[in-house]
Amino acid sequence: MLLNKEVYPAYRQFPERVLQFGEGNFLRCFVDWMFNELNKKTDFNGSVVVVQPIDKGMVQMLNDQDGLYTLYMRGLKDGVALSTHETINIISRGINAYEDFAGYLATAEIPTMRFVISNTTEAGIAYDDNDTPGATPPNSYPAKLAVWLHHRFNHFNGDVTKGMHIIPCELIDKNADHLKEYILKLSAKWGYSAAFVTWLNEACTFSNTLVDRIVPGYPRERIAEITAELGYEDRQVVEGEHFHLWVIQANEELEKELPFPSIGLDVLYVKDITPYKTRKVRILNGAHTALVPVAYLYGIDTVRESVEHPVVGKFLNDAIFEEIIPTLDLSKEELEKFANEVLDRFRNPFIKHLLMSISLNSWAKFETRVLPSILEYIKRKNAVPQRLSFSLAATIAFYKGKRGEADIALNDDAALIALLNDAWSKYDGTDASLKAVVTEVLAYDKNWKFDLNTVAGLNDAVTNHLTNIVNKGMQAALEGLV
Numbered sequence: 001m002l003l004n005k006e007v008y009p010a011y012r013q014f015p016e017r018v019l020q021f022g023e024g025n026f027l028r029c030f031v032d033w034m035f036n037e038l039n040k041k042t043d044f045n046g047s048v049v050v051v052q053p054i055d056k057g058m059v060q061m062l063n064d065q066d067g068l069y070t071l072y073m074r075g076l077k078d079g080v081a082l083s084t085h086e087t088i089n090i091i092s093r094g095i096n097a098y099e100d101f102a103g104y105l106a107t108a109e110i111p112t113m114r115f116v117i118s119n120t121t122e123a124g125i126a127y128d129d130n131d132t133p134g135a136t137p138p139n140s141y142p143a144k145l146a147v148w149l150h151h152r153f154n155h156f157n158g159d160v161t162k163g164m165h166i167i168p169c170e171l172i173d174k175n176a177d178h179l180k181e182y183i184l185k186l187s188a189k190w191g192y193s194a195a196f197v198t199w200l201n202e203a204c205t206f207s208n209t210l211v212d213r214i215v216p217g218y219p220r221e222r223i224a225e226i227t228a229e230l231g232y233e234d235r236q237v238v239e240g241e242h243f244h245l246w247v248i249q250a251n252e253e254l255e256k257e258l259p260f261p262s263i264g265l266d267v268l269y270v271k272d273i274t275p276y277k278t279r280k281v282r283i284l285n286g287a288h289t290a291l292v293p294v295a296y297l298y299g300i301d302t303v304r305e306s307v308e309h310p311v312v313g314k315f316l317n318d319a320i321f322e323e324i325i326p327t328l329d330l331s332k333e334e335l336e337k338f339a340n341e342v343l344d345r346f347r348n349p350f351i352k353h354l355l356m357s358i359s360l361n362s363w364a365k366f367e368t369r370v371l372p373s374i375l376e377y378i379k380r381k382n383a384v385p386q387r388l389s390f391s392l393a394a395t396i397a398f399y400k401g402k403r404g405e406a407d408i409a410l411n412d413d414a415a416l417i418a419l420l421n422d423a424w425s426k427y428d429g430t431d432a433s434l435k436a437v438v439t440e441v442l443a444y445d446k447n448w449k450f451d452l453n454t455v456a457g458l459n460d461a462v463t464n465h466l467t468n469i470v471n472k473g474m475q476a477a478l479e480g481l482v
Helices: 025-029 031-041 059-064 101-109 141-155 175-190 194-203 220-230 252-257 274-298 303-308 312-327 332-346 362-369 371-381 386-398 414-425 431-442 458-472 474-481
Strands: 016-021 047-052 069-077 080-088 091-096 115-118 165-168 209-212 238-240 245-249 267-270
Touching (some): 069 220, 101 141, 115 141, 141 175, 165 175, 165 252, 209 274, 274 312, 303 312, 312 371, 371 386
Parallel strands (some): 115 165
């Protein structure tokens, strides 16, 4: 028996208030769950119409289940391993704009429509000069939305009360700014009226966002167990962690209409999203990147094992609290709270996060996620951070391509792998040749944007750490450090 409104007696229909581009796991585990919470705990009284943003998708599967699906949240909550599940009753229907473009446009005529949500992947918010307003549908997401907004403007004769709050969730910097830029560019190219542009600027809002929740997705490996537990089949089950954070750069009006914080959800309405983005990149992503080569060469394979290890875990903890947090500008209390939540997420007993899966493109990740903390630490403390510089040395050792006698499957830019191969080929067992390896890597300004050998003390620190790693082995070198 398939999950649908006949199977779920508590099923309810609500006015359609949200247009959502994307039917994938993340939005259903994150935004749709939050709207579901609003319905349960406030007078929001709304539902979501899901638009399939590409030709191939899953809206038919959603419609087969009357928009219903089961959300499992699994992980550590207040230090305790907890798995919960609930039926999400927020999606009214799904529309495939490639098969029913008229139906898609008709949603612009719904008076109660107020919010646009999207997650069309990082490539989704892009300008396509080949898009035309007469296409059914246009190719790009910005063009699809531009046509929809123009239809709504015309249908309601420019009524300013029928403007939309547009809240993209794509993982790109200034996502809403770029989306609005492309819509305005298309509007000019297509000859849309000045009145429409004024309506777009004055009646609609575009909010940059930062989203954060680990969503492994459809639990294929344990679906038989889930079906037995639920007593029916659900082809749209989604899993995620308990942790969630949505930072929205918006005015007070949006917070009044979507009062997520008032019901205990971790949603922040802020004037500037930048420090929160920096916090996430430096602490969460930076910790991952700094950890991988150290833990893997130590002989560990997963994130959870690393965090729980007495030596590797202490290294990571000290790197975050003593070297990354001091370089950030939010309050110490707020940063430490976030960092402890990150470490709990790393300890999630329900997720097996392999270190090698994080090692992809380690050099580019190090440049964006860890190097800024190193440089800011040096600037503020007039000293080289020892754990983060140790991680840089460990990354150089990792790209030697060996863990003991086993080969490491390096996955990175071909030019970088060639550079490391060349540098290590010159190593002759002497400390002087190790320093030459470090010097050559730090000089690769194509990755670093400048020659890191010019940073006072960095070459010496990395060389010292690499010498210890090579001569003593990772375990002894790390234990000597921590």
